Amino acid sequence: MTVPGREEVVTVDAEDWQDRCPDRFQLGEGARWHADGLYFVDLLRGALYGLGPGGGPADPRPEARLDVPLGAVAPVHGRPGEWIAAAGPGVALLRPGVRPHWLARPEEGAPRPMRMNDAACDPAGRFWATSMAADAEPGAGSLYRVDRDGSAHRVLTGLTVPNGPVFDAAGSTLLLADSARGLIVSHAVDPGSGRLGPARPFVRLGPGEGKPDGMTVDDAGFLWVALWGAGRVHRYDPHGRLCAEVAVPTPNVSSVAFGGGLMHVTTARHRLAEPDAWAGAVLARRSGVTAPPVAPFRPSFA
Template identity: 75%
Template sequence: MTGTVREEAPATADDGWRPCSSERYQLGEGARWHEGRLYFVDLLRGALYSRAPGGGPGRSRREAGLGVPLGAAAPVAGRPGEWIVAAGPGVALLRSGGEPHWIARPEADAPHPRRMNDAACDPRGRFWATSMAADAAPGAGSLHRIDRDGSAHRVLTGLTVPNGPVFDPSGDTLYLADSARGLIAAHAVAPASGELGPARPFVRLGPDDGRPDGMAVDDRGRLWVALWGAGRVHCYDPRGRLCAVVPVPTPHVSSVAFGGGRMYVTTARHRLADPDRLAGAVLARPSPVTAPPVACYRPDLR
């Protein structure tokens, strides 16, 4: 990795980060900016939350709960308040206060317990969700694609702790992290079918860099990576060169998003023997970076 390393915005004494609310989550994940609100999940609690910017130190709004681990959610186009979620052993449609409608449960019959992990939609309206072994067994993870007609496809196997997934603004490139291996790969995506090209190594992180977790792509096509265990967010240009490092004042940084003139990160208390006061907080700081609107799932109603 080459190139000038600089801060994304001028740092203050505490790097400008402020908690968005009073809660501390066990495993915050899946930050998404959508229609003027920040949405995120507490994975282990199985709940989806939202927060309006500038809402003061009060509590976030609980949008829905599933009773099983909830890895990530994406809005459904044309259906306000409805989400497609990667949760438990599969993928479901969910409305606030309602029961989940399961589209697929690809890991329900796994020989050893598995659960869904991170997920996102591509710009063409398909939903991509990762899964992993409950004990993070090497090679037991997969990437699944839910097409607009609701059909489910296991498109990659042999992963361990897959995170991301995110797409460049055109939707022609998928970035996928395998956190356990410290590797971020890039795949070409066939526009019509969603078929993936071979993995191309994009970034390989060293043992002192933390583990790549949730990611976001900005309007310039740069990849922003939350680094679990390192208390940092890295930014890479489309050629994989490190171009920005943003310190975060707690170690387990799990996802990143941009919206409303701010940069947001989720963090976790999970697996910290002595959590600091900001561990598990959703944090925000002013940022000039802009990003495409969060992609929605677009069910084919024909």
């Protein structure tokens, strides 16, 4: 794992950020760019929101509300308005006007209170969802793969606060952060079966650099990482070398997404004793960086 000299890193100051909406969220997370705009969650409230593709401020559209924490979602291919969600103790399909349809609840009945956290689909249409202990007990969390037939499989254990997961364009590499450890690892993935190879260190954050939270991969194959506690977003090349950092005007930056000529971040008031004026905002700034839209879940069942 190579660490570059600081002279190689492009730094962008915390300027030109704009509010995407007037609301402030306790734990904004899971920013995803879809065909008709930006989607994100307020995790502990169990709420999913949408914002239109324009860059100006607008009231967020409530898309779904659950009675359990909602970690992240992905759209369901060919079913407008339907989402697959990592929520509460498992994974559910969210359909307009009906109760959630649970595909699996693997953390229900666990020895300690658990909840799902971040999640995303790979290019083949499988949904990968992480879990963690409600009190962030070290090593209690897991990574699950939900196949196109709706079956859920625990593929990694021993995680504490897992975030990501994200994939390269070929779906042959998975990048996964464990925020509590300050570590991002990569796994080779068999695109056909979803089988994971062993973990390889990709980036380790040092003291004072923040905790790796939500991530996205841009069209050039570079990884963007929201850094909780540091008010920064980092960009790493495919070898794990830091090449750019963007300052954000509030410390708890939780996810990052690109779309509509904009770089979007979610932020949080969570765990701030004295939240600043930007804490909990959804922010955007002009950017020439492009990234694929959120990958959908592609179910093989009706």
